[in-house]
Amino acid sequence: MFFGQLVLRGRWHIVVFLAPAVLVYTAVMIVPLFNTLRLALFTEVDQQRIFVGVQNFRTLFGDPRWSESFWNALGNNFWFFFIHMLVQNPIGIFLAALLSHPRLRFAAFYRSAIFIPTILSFVIVGFAWKLVLSPIWGIAPSMLDAVGLKSLFAPWLGKEGSALTTLALISVWQFVGIPVMLIYAALLTIPDEILEAAETEGITGLSAFWKIKLPLILPSIGIISILTFVGNFNAFDLIYAAQGALAGPDFASDILGTFLYRTFFGFQLQLGDPHMGSAIATAMFAIILVGVCIYLFGIQTRIRRYQF
Template identity: 55%
Template sequence: MKKTFPWHIVIFLTPALIIYSMFSALPLLDTLRLGFYTTNDAGAHTFAGLSNYYTILFDSDWSAAFWNAMLNNVKFFAIHMLLQNPIGLLLATLFSLKGLRWARTYRTLIFLPTLLSVVIIGFIWQLILSPLWGVGEKLMEFVGMADFFAPWLGQQSTALITLALISVWQYIGIPMMLIYAALLAVPEEVLEAAYVEGASAWRIFWQIKLPLILPTLGLVTILTFVANFNAFDLIYSVKGALAGPNYSTDLLGTFFYRTFFGYQAQVGSPTMGAAVATLMFLVILLGVGVYFYAIQRKLTRYAL
């Protein structure tokens, strides 16, 4: 029988392909192209090769700010990896236990901040942690810890950590729900067989559940990496484009914003901004590539 061309597949895929090309692929390609140009005072573009990238990475006027933002991004990501994902794993494991009362209510309350606007989250936490009118000091005084209160958002040594903890609090529901869904997919017959053999709940988790959800943990890790190296909105809503104090909370996202759009005394440059965006893209691409090459291959081989 003669095979016909699957035109129905082309018809259904064409609208999505057009939308993706217009709003994602083409802007990305144009950004990559724009990073190889410079802009004069008249706004005309001149091809400059790799000069923008050399300036950002090695020129003393630019490199210090770029590497500071890069280091802050690494710290921001590390805090999420050390706190958000392990706590999400712990919560998902607890909620997957049978017989836990009010489990649905707890899951909803923990996931609820994820649905709120980052601007609202930032404003609320600014009010809570304000040393002038915030309730944070009062709450710590209530539990006898008033001496430990400090203007954490106003100190260079603690501002980035505080914002990272706020971000962890807001988005911890995402890894929790992803891991929770993976735990629910673990075959019941496997768990029942382990119980019959006399395995403890702790041993069942480490030797059965955890190996089976490793692909999901890998997915959570890569999503955390991409999200944190694209982070911008929380820093901007709380600290503005200058990411104070003294750029101690500056991330690649806020550095890109100042470079592309300009801010206060800094004049914006679309070509330099495109170069910064390209470097951000390469960092994320490198991280994703390392994950798929070094980790995902091992997980796939383990599953087989």
């Protein structure tokens, strides 16, 4: 086939160069991916794997015992993503705009410090915030007390209404470094002549930002959005570290990643079910694929890019 042709023509070295990467990538990523999609069409009866077509999906979307958890996790996942887009991008743009200001002192220090949460593991981030927000330890309430807002404190992570939003904000806190860096890089590529030309037209400060810089960094914001989307729809670690596999309280912070983990791996008394797990993974795959396609064909091609 592909490699055979190259060998026949005496171009062995191309095969040698390509083979290790292609083999590992195919065997550990592509084949399992398709196998997972295939497993979603099977089920296990008396330790025999039998083909059931789309039955698992009917159960997942139709059987109330499953569909309630699934729609809950999916809805939560969209809320998780929505909070990221709403909070992470504006903060990222704001900080990047400040950092990219010419002749700002200590810029390198701020940059490194703002990026520190991004390098920490979810386990550290999850537990650290759990401790800080804990009503037992009282750091958050006493800090709010210092500014006279103690009445605002609630055990946010423990309440059904606020747990998911709190976790999303913690995740934003952790990852804001990435949008900051990417937008900062985009801002640095804007040539000074353009900004100077705008200045002579009287466009400075904020209006220069809205009218000139923001349109020029739109492609970066697009990339950040799709990276966030893909990241959020296979997120798992933070919720697991902070709330456990049951994504409490009462599944209020359950997202697709934690739902997949519980389903296929099993948890406490619930036995693992690889076939239903595969069905959930397939649904996640479809969602991510739709998101990536919307970005590639709907957004990326419409954003105007400027070459300098």
